Amino acid sequence: MSGKVNEQLKLRGRVLIQVPPVLTSPVKHALRILARDLEAVLGSEPEWVTDGPEPAQLHIRLAEEQDHCEARPEGFCFRFESGDDGSRLNIIGSDELGIVYGILEFSRRYLGIQPFWFWMDQTIERQEEIVILCEDYDAPQPKVRYRGWFVNDEVCLIGWKEPYPPTGEVWEPVFEALLRCGGNMVIPGTDLPRDGIHYKLASEMGLWVTHHHAEPLGAEMFLRAFPGKHASYQSEPELFENLWLEAIEMQKDMNVLWVLSFRGQGDKPFWIEDPSFDTSEKRGAMISKVIRRQYEMISAAVQNPVCCVALYGEISELYKGGYIDLPDNVIKVWADNGYGRMVSRRHNNLNLRVSALPAGGDGGKHGLYYHVTFHDLQASNHLTMFPGSAAFLKQELETAFAAGTDEYVLVNCGNIRPHVYPLDILRELWTAGEIDTDKHLSEFVSSYYASGREELEELYRSYSAAALPYGPNADDLAGDEYYHHPARRIIGHWLQHKEAEPDPGLIWAVGDLPFAEQVKGFETRLEAGIGKWRAWLERCDEVIRRLEGEDSRRAADQLRFHGALHLSGCEGFYWLCRSYGEYSRQRYPQAFVYASESMWRYREGLDVLRGSEYGKWDGFYRADWLTNIESTVQNMDTLRRVLRMNGDSPDFFLWYKEYLMPETEKYIYLENTHRNPLPDDELARRLKAYFLESQDIDTK
Structure with a gap:
């Protein structure tokens, strides 16, 4: 018998949890988190069983036909059963990441552990008993298929602890928060040493990994691998392709959103090192050729690869000008200007502010690369919270989704801790596709604060009004x-x-x-x-x-x-x-x-x-x-x-x-x-x- 209203499941002390006999790495990590959360709230670690006569109060498993759990990637549901020996909650996932999300939603919904508990220093209240109303739950499908963070300009995370590159002590709270936000992909850091654990741990915790647009396919930078060589694909195609092949081989068994791109060394246009490409036609033709070659190489090694192209900087301008030809099924990723407006980025003193959204009739799949923090040596916010208002974020993201950019959202999250509130706004937007900013703010404040909530809401709301305008545009606010x-x-x-x-x-x-x-x-x-x-x-x-x-x-x-x-x-x-x-x-x-x-x-x-x-x-x-x-x-x-x-x-x-x-x-x-x-x-x-x-x- 399932899910009757007014029936209750009561959890006290040592909770008995039935888990699958074979556990994948993402589920193991999620169970570790659940054990820690239960101990924090109820004072005891749970007991795990795979079978046995004693009835488990929680049962974590993959979906079966009779569950009527939505059959989609990452879907999950809660189904309650009651019998002579009491009630039981089934946490059911359509796949392993669905199970992970189900476990984390249980922690949020019934234990009160919020997505940014670690970064907000949430006060976790010890309780004698958790009383759960037995009402079945079906998780809604997120608005955005691929949603995640680019942990970029992460100097605070790098310098926080002594070991370099950062260890799991630094990365686990980052990836856990992202998963708790419903995120499923990550670029874990910027140009970190390749012997670090960041990519491996992200994958082990269930996240898709993706790449910086300056490091296509996640390959080694050419001049690192071949110091002294001329970094020109025209003259050294085999060396470039060997690096790409190595990257494909290393990652082919992981969930990867493959970034196809071609920029110069040091994240700048490639023609700076190869000035023979002196027209838009030549530049666009070379970028198109390289991207198609990368796509061919991935397709030969990976079945049904998910690929994207970052329309960032000069690549966006060339694409809009009609100079770049892309494979049909890649996700085209559009970028804001670093200050939250979906227009082209300012280059030194040049600020054309050309729209950075797909035009009507631009078919295929589209996504967003969006900054809530930025570093540009000018007016960006790096240590401080995004200076724009929640209403501004709502307008930009909802407008972008209306233009069809809802396949992919990658958020530049910086060092996490200073940027929690805007990151939580983006969590709501990539989940629901829209946001009631007042309702969200009230829920955000009540999730992390026990007193002074109305006054705190006013402070969060008025923060952007205090920001210093340095130019004529709504996004010209000083960080x-x-x-x-x-x-x-x-x-x-x-x-x-x-x-x-x-x-x-x-x-x-x-x-x-x-x-x-x-x-x-x-x-x-x-x-x-x-x-x-x-x-x-x-x-x-x-x-x-x-x-x-x-x-x-x-x-x-x-x-x-x-x-x-x-x-x-x-x-x-x-x-x-x-x-x-x-x-x-x-x-x-x-x-x-x-x-x-x-x-x-x-x-x-x-x-x-x-x-x-x-x-x-x-x-x-x-x-x-x-x-x-x-x-x-x-x-x-x-x-x-x-x-x-x-x-x-x-x-x-x-x-x-x-x-x-x-x-x-x-x-x-x-x-x-x-x-x-x-x-x-x-x-x-x-x-x-x-x-x-x-x-x-x-x-x-």
Whole structure:
């Protein structure tokens, strides 16, 4: 008898679970997770049986005809039975990944373990008894067939633990979270050593593996394998094809989404190394030829391979221009611009913003490569949460799905921990194809927080409203890199004495203007941003003070962390711009004070990183090599040392004498007792106080 309403299944202590006699690797991993979850909630590990007289309370198995479980890849259902010896839950999968999803859904639905429990430090409540209402359940078919993460720019994951490449201790929580989100594919890292376990472990846990578009078929980079050779397919086709054959042989027994592509070494157009390809026709013909050859090679080794082509960068432009011919059944993957808008990516100062969605009538299967985090040396968010709103993500993804890009979604997930909320939005979208953002936010907050939920929802909702707009488009919102990469460019341009000409690397942000006007352009934008981030952070602190238990620590990591990095970066960059203004007027002591102010604010960003490293997160941000807040602090220290040489050199006593020494001492002091130069920080603080009193600077 199955699934009667009002009947209950009660789980206490040591739960008896019947499992298949032969366990595949993905199911073994899922059972390990289930055992850990049951122990966390009920206090005891379960007992596994394959048969026997004692009735198991849970039965995990493949679907049978009488289950009426939807016969599709990755399908699963729950079926309840009741008898004289009580009720039993059957967790049934149509295949091994269906079983994995069924086990993880049981953990979420009945044990309360949320998809990002590890990354959000969810509080797991111990319970004496779990009471389950016996209602059958059929999992809906996800909107997107292939859905997953590209663990890209993953420097925090790389630097978190000592071993390199990262071990299972780092990768297992990543892959578990992805599976809990219903994901089924992954690019596990970027250009990691091939002796790492990342690809093998991902496959063992049930995930399809796929590849970076710069590493077609997952093959070794040509110049790594053949240093000193000319990386040209035209001149070295056999060497390229040998690498592809090796990659195919290594992966042919795994579930693989084969990426077909042809880019140059170092993720750039191949014609940079082979300039004879000087027309779109020649370039498109070569890319088409290589992709077809790769497809032939895979098809010869793998039955019914799943293949995709990343229409990214120059390949997208050539495809739209009609210069690339692709095999009929490959998935064409379209990419956003790194800031969430489905338009072409900005290349340095060129920002054409051409639509990056298939045109009507472009047949075949289509998918998306989408960023919730990005690294571009300009304005992207890497350490901080996606600055766009949930409504923006909803609009972009639902519009893209309407254009037919629902076969494949690959999300650039970065280092996971800073990006949980937008990743959860994408989880909902690739599952249901649409999202009610208010309902989702309410469910998200209630899943991870026990107190202050309405106030926390407001903070998540208003985060994007505090973001600094740096351009005219809705997606032109500054991430953390905006406060650091342009700032370091300004310092370099300044100290290299290039002020007479614009910095070409800043034109994208402030225009092709004289350097002083470029700096002023940043200053104006930053001044407005400071007020918004300061107000948001004050509201955040008010809410956190009222939260209970572990909620305050969680909100500090998941909300305040982001606002504090924005505010410290925004203020640091602003005072750098003010310093240049004073320097231009040859007011070197004032420029020195403002440069010190800038460094102090940037240093606060480092304190934010360190403050978020505790317990299992110890060392998590030590490898901040991309935004690289520490580098900015060092750059500012260099700048203020140079500024001090403009007027306080060679004895580094002159500013003290001019501004700080009592008038009664200036003309009678003895040098042998008054020549110990003040350290930079102390001098800056005392000069700041002097200039504030004399109203010769402001530090609002």
